[in-house]
Amino acid sequence: MFHPANSGIVEVMTLITTPDDDGQLIERLKAGDQAAYAEMVDAHAGRIYHLALRMVGDEAAAEDILQETFLNAFRAIQSFEGRAQLGTWLYRIASNMALMHLRKKQPVTFSLDAPAENTDGDDLPRQFFDFCCLPERDLLTDEARAELFAAVDDLPETLRVVFVLRDLEGLSTQETAEALDLSVPAVKTRLMRARLALRERLSAYFAHSTISAETGGALPGAVSPQPDARL
Amino acid sequence: MPDLHHPDEAHRSPDCRQMLSRLSDYVDGELDEALCRELELHMAGCENCRIVVDTLRMTVDLVHTAPAPDLPEEVRTRLYVSLRLDPYLKRK
Ligand SMILES: [Zn+2]
Numbered sequence: 001m002f003h004p005a006n007s008g009i010v011e012v013m014t015l016i017t018t019p020d021d022d023g024q025l026i027e028r029l030k031a032g033d034q035a036a037y038a039e040m041v042d043a044h045a046g047r048i049y050h051l052a053l054r055m056v057g058d059e060a061a062a063e064d065i066l067q068e069t070f071l072n073a074f075r076a077i078q079s080f081e082g083r084a085q086l087g088t089w090l091y092r093i094a095s096n097m098a099l100m101h102l103r104k105k106q107p108v109t110f111s112l113d114a115p116a117e118n119t120d121g122d123d124l125p126r127q128f129f130d131f132c133c134l135p136e137r138d139l140l141t142d143e144a145r146a147e148l149f150a151a152v153d154d155l156p157e158t159l160r161v162v163f164v165l166r167d168l169e170g171l172s173t174q175e176t177a178e179a180l181d182l183s184v185p186a187v188k189t190r191l192m193r194a195r196l197a198l199r200e201r202l203s204a205y206f207a208h209s210t211i212s213a214e215t216g217g218a219l220p221g222a223v224s225p226q227p228d229a230r231l
Numbered sequence: 232m233p234d235l236h237h238p239d240e241a242h243r244s245p246d247c248r249q250m251l252s253r254l255s256d257y258v259d260g261e262l263d264e265a266l267c268r269e270l271e272l273h274m275a276g277c278e279n280c281r282i283v284v285d286t287l288r289m290t291v292d293l294v295h296t297a298p299a300p301d302l303p304e305e306v307r308t309r310l311y312v313s314l315r316l317d318p319y320l321k322r323k
Contacts, residue, residue, distance in 0.1 A: 038319035045310060047299040063306055067313045074314070125283045132285040145297055167294050192255035199290040
């Protein structure tokens with residue numbers, strides 16, 4: 001029975017539980033609420049699909065991984081303990097499936113243990129355009145993001161997989177090492193090489209776009225030896 | 232002391248190379264304090280390394296803040312069907 005006198009308590013309880021968005025959703029999921037399943041799918045499917053696509057580089061395979069991720073999540077929801085965020089849990093399932101796919105696809109050539117350390121020094125920074133002080137409207141354009149993610153896709157697979165798990169999915173170094181069966185130092189080295197490669201590409205992009213756009217604002221003061229070296 | 236006007240010279244400095252191996256940890260806040268101070272001291276005198284650190288951090292930030300791209304509509308439809316959630320397909 002609802003009594004108006006209790007409504008204050010109901011409101012307080014709503015306030016207490018709403019900061020943890022996942023909490024109520026998980027209860028509804030565990031109760032088998034179909035609408036809750038649809039909510040979970042819409043909240044996470046976009047990111048999971050693109051994560052899978054980024055890892056396996058194949059749309060059909062990414063779609064399979066997407067479907068399998070949710071099927072597995074539906075089956076396992078009763079055992080979800082809520083220690084991790086729902087999203088993190090889903091991304092973990094998806095990345096495991098993507099890794100299984102990669103290993104199945106290239107059982108011989110796909111070896112994450114293959115040395116990715118390089119000795120010829122082509123990691124060394126060559127672009128010194130200081131794009132940090134660009135205004136947000138120049139930094140956060142769709143085109144800049146597209147350039148960034150095109151650069152992710154161009155990374156060698158051994159680096160890309162580490163980068164996706166660590167920086168896109170937000171796993172810790174230790175978790176990434178465990179997921180990929182790599183040592184922590186190997187994860188760190190590959191992550192750094194991936195990040196440096198992306199930094200290089202973005203620097204070239206911003207140096208070129210800023211100079212050609214003639215924004216009228218002051219250019220960042222850095223020396224840019226080869227502003228269009230990669231364009 | 233590297234010559235700041237010749238970046239190709241600058242990054243050949245052994246100090247700069249050593250910097251490079253620690254940048255990722257530094258940006259993630261996972262470098263121990265003594266090494267942080269060493270690195271910051273180097274950056275104070277090496278403009279190129281300072282730029283590399285700042286732009287590396289910005290690169291990582293741009294990745295972390297990128298909005299989740301939309302799911303292609305036909306992929307979403309097939310997903311709902313495969314999960315037997317198609318009665319909820321129009322909800323979005
Ligand atoms: Zn330096």
